[in-house]
Amino acid sequence: MAAKQQVECVKEGNYIRVPKGLVNVIVDETKISGVDPKGEATIYRGYTIEDIGEHASFYEATHLILYGRLPCDEELKEIKAKIDKYRGMVPEKIFDALKYVPATHPMYYGIYGVSLLGQYYAPDWRFDEDFLYDHALRVTAQLPVIFAAGWHLARNGTFYRPDPTKDHAWDVLRMIIGREPSEIEARAFESTLVLYMDHGFNASTFTVRVIASTLSDLYSAIAGGIAALKGPLHGGANEKAMEMFLEAQQKAEAKGVPLYEYIEEYIKEKLAKKEKIMGFGHRIYKLHDPRTDVAKKYVEKLKNGDYWMKVIKKAEEVMWNEKKIPANIDLYTGVLYYQLDIPIPMYTPIFAMGRVVGWSAHYIEQVLNNKLIRPTEKYVGPTGLKYVPLEERCKK
Numbered sequence: 586m587a588a589k590q591q592v593e594c595v596k597e598g599n600y601i602r603v604p605k606g607l608v609n610v611i612v613d614e615t616k617i618s619g620v621d622p623k624g625e626a627t628i629y630r631g632y633t634i635e636d637i638g639e640h641a642s643f644y645e646a647t648h649l650i651l652y653g654r655l656p657c658d659e660e661l662k663e664i665k666a667k668i669d670k671y672r673g674m675v676p677e678k679i680f681d682a683l684k685y686v687p688a689t690h691p692m693y694y695g696i697y698g699v700s701l702l703g704q705y706y707a708p709d710w711r712f713d714e715d716f717l718y719d720h721a722l723r724v725t726a727q728l729p730v731i732f733a734a735g736w737h738l739a740r741n742g743t744f745y746r747p748d749p750t751k752d753h754a755w756d757v758l759r760m761i762i763g764r765e766p767s768e769i770e771a772r773a774f775e776s777t778l779v780l781y782m783d784h785g786f787n788a789s790t791f792t793v794r795v796i797a798s799t800l801s802d803l804y805s806a807i808a809g810g811i812a813a814l815k816g817p818l819h820g821g822a823n824e825k826a827m828e829m830f831l832e833a834q835q836k837a838e839a840k841g842v843p844l845y846e847y848i849e850e851y852i853k854e855k856l857a858k859k860e861k862i863m864g865f866g867h868r869i870y871k872l873h874d875p876r877t878d879v880a881k882k883y884v885e886k887l888k889n890g891d892y893w894m895k896v897i898k899k900a901e902e903v904m905w906n907e908k909k910i911p912a913n914i915d916l917y918t919g920v921l922y923y924q925l926d927i928p929i930p931m932y933t934p935i936f937a938m939g940r941v942v943g944w945s946a947h948y949i950e951q952v953l954n955n956k957l958i959r960p961t962e963k964y965v966g967p968t969g970l971k972y973v974p975l976e977e978r979c980k981k
């Protein structure tokens with residue numbers, strides 16, 4: 586009975602009590618992305634996520650998510666020109682500030698870096714569409730620069746400056762890894778940014794919409810989105826999946842066997858201890874995560890692709906036989922980012938570098954048709970207590 590109450594909405598007088606965690610609760614409509622009515626695919630503005638992930642450039646997908654349609658020639662030139670220009674316009678004082686932060690998890694650089702950006706742009710915040718879309722492109726272009734600069738500045742006191750003459754994904758990857766990526770590396774990276782771009786009312790997007798609904802500015806809302814994504818129940822699984830593979834690899838080496846042979850034993854041991862295997866399972870995709878099909882094509886083509894595909898395939902086989910749970914996108918992006926020489930703590934920031942587009946689109950959708958999001962609570966604490974002065978309250 587208790588379990589049933591958790592999944593049903595219950596009328597309580599004038600109020601509706603919804604399940605904890607808002608599980609299965611539809612809170613609003615959106616035209617940006619979501620699961621199709623048959624529950625079979627995630628849709629980006631009418632297209633399947635895997636179709637856009639496989640074929641669209643970062644600029645095309647950004648145009649689609651923000652404006653609702655794939656761009657034509659002139660529109661594509663315009664969005665590319667703006668994103669590339671804005672990437673080179675992060676205020677110098679923000680780099681100065683990032684020199685003095687401790688070398689902790691880089692998600693913090695996003696939270697305060699984007700708040701600092703807001704101090705430049707947001708005091709005179711407005712809600713006309715041109716202004717909103719322009720700032721959506723600014724934050725999309727500048728957030729990756731802040732993450733990459735923060736990572737290097739906190740560790741080496743120096744960083745790689747953006748090059749507005751280069752393609753966004755290529756340039757961002759270069760700023761992270763500190764070398765010029767090959768064409769296939771840049772495209773693999775770009776495709777993951779597109780796959781991460783949006784995903785319905787997930788926790789960080791909902792956070793952004795709540796902040797937007799108070800009519801706060803976009804930068805403050807994005808800072809909130811990054812803070813929500815940082816939590817281990819949301820972003821972070823790509824980091825954990827790769828850490829798991831590396832731990833297993835060490836153990837395999839100690840035993841003198843290849844990882845793809847040892848991974849079965851490793852996973853079974855973890856499952857026997859009731860531990861979760863990172864990079865597996867999804868709230869929506871119970872049989873297959875279609876985003877993995879796109880990421881797989883790049884893992885195969887990148888450094889040690891055959892080796893990593895053998896490891897992934899074996900892990901998938903074991904998890905399916907043992908638990909009937911499929912791999913999710915984070916298993917693949919974890920390996921793919923490792924193949925690109927990206928430091929593991931930067932994996933979740935990269936998720937944010939893609940998702941910032943979705944957050945911005947949701948911010949705009951919310952403020953242009955706004956209603957303050959303010960649920961109510963059921964107070965279950967004590968009542969009727971009376972204030973007692975300190976000397977009497979604490980008498981021994």
Ligand SMILES: CC(C)(COP(=O)(O)OP(=O)(O)OC[C@H]1O[C@@H](n2cnc3c(N)ncnc32)[C@H](O)[C@@H]1OP(=O)(O)O)[C@@H](O)C(=O)NCCC(=O)NCCS
Pocket residue numbers: 822860861862863864865866867868869908910913914915
């Ligand atoms: C993503 C996730 C939170 C989905 O959660 P969910 O839909 O609420 O599913 P649940 O957590 O209720 O799991 C249902 C069952 O499958 C098991 N399960 C789910 N994911 C599992 C995993 N990765 N490893 C082992 N068991 C798993 C749960 O333990 C639970 O088993 P039980 O019924 O015996 O208790 C969950 O699969 C998970 O934590 N995965 C690992 C983290 C991850 O990769 N996240 C990225 C998602 S894109």
